[in-house]
Amino acid sequence: ESLSTANIEFCLDVFKELSSNHVGDNVFFSPLSLLYALSMILLGARGNSAEQMEKVLHFNHVAESLGPEFKDSAKCSQTGRIHSQFGVLFSQINHPDSNYTLSIANRLYGTKAMAFHQGKSITVEMMYQTGKFKLATIKEPQMQVLELPYVNHELSMIILLPVGTADLDQVERQLNSKTFQEWTSPTNMVERDVEVHLPRFKLGIKYELNSLLKSLGMTDIFHWAKADLSGMSSAKDLYVSKVIHKSYVDVNEEGTEAAAATGDILVVKRLPIRAQFVANHPFLFFIRHIHTNTILFCGKLTSP
Structure with a gap:
């Protein structure tokens, strides 16, 4: 339920930004795909970079639903719990009797x-x-x-x-x-x-979402001097160059x-x-x- 709330709020945030940036144009995107891809980056984010991402992705709802004992644990544990909820969500969507196929394979780069x-x-x-x-x-x-x-x-x-x-x-x-x-x-x-x-x-629509995500508050991960992705690598100059959807x-x-x-x-x-x-x-x-x-x-x- 908490992940569903994050999905809906993130979806409408992104939709409104896309709609205002493309007045009069068709708009189409997958909030679940984008939310999951960005959560993969969040796994390696630390400090202010992680806090900005959690706020923009509305993962604070997920943390709040897990009780005080969880909120006091490490940020990396919180992100891990979020990913476990994604696993539960995908298993519910992709059950064996489904008459449709849903697959996600994330790559970071008349x-x-x-x-x-x-x-x-x-x-x-x-x-x-x-x-x-x-x-x-x-x-x-x-x-x-x-x-x-x-x-x-x-x-x-x-x-x-x-x-x-x-x-x-x-x-x-x-x-x-x-x-x-x-x-x-x-x-x-x-x-x-x-x-x-x-x-x-x-x-069929393609977006580069750097500016949109920055406008929502996710700024540090795009700046070479501010990004903290130390959970991915010890390299100090690691940052996100582009998010393409x-x-x-x-x-x-x-x-x-x-x-x-x-x-x-x-x-x-x-x-x-x-x-x-x-x-x-x-x-x-x-x-x-x-x-x-x-x-x-x-x-x-x-x-x-």
């Missing part, structure tokens, strides 16, 4: 024209289905929240779609860990008959295939979509593991 965005007419391949799905209607900001389940209801795609006079900027301004949990809570998400429309789309998603009638790499590989595949949702204006979407409430992928579609 067509029709429609008006989709701001009145622009583009050709979009649309998907359609009617069925029973969990749907929430949010009054402030005006928005529909739809959950599309994947096979066996182990994974799902959650879509936040502004309606009425609201636009995506209003949704993003009010989006945080608390509101996300509220909007997607069982109290709001009620199963009902829904006619779902969704554009087919592919996104690449991700890909393909949403179509056969399912969703998504992959991410932060010097690592994260793949989700063979996910038959049981329903499709047509949105004729920009929306946010999240692919999550339902049981652990872990966000695997996060994105914003402004143009299919």
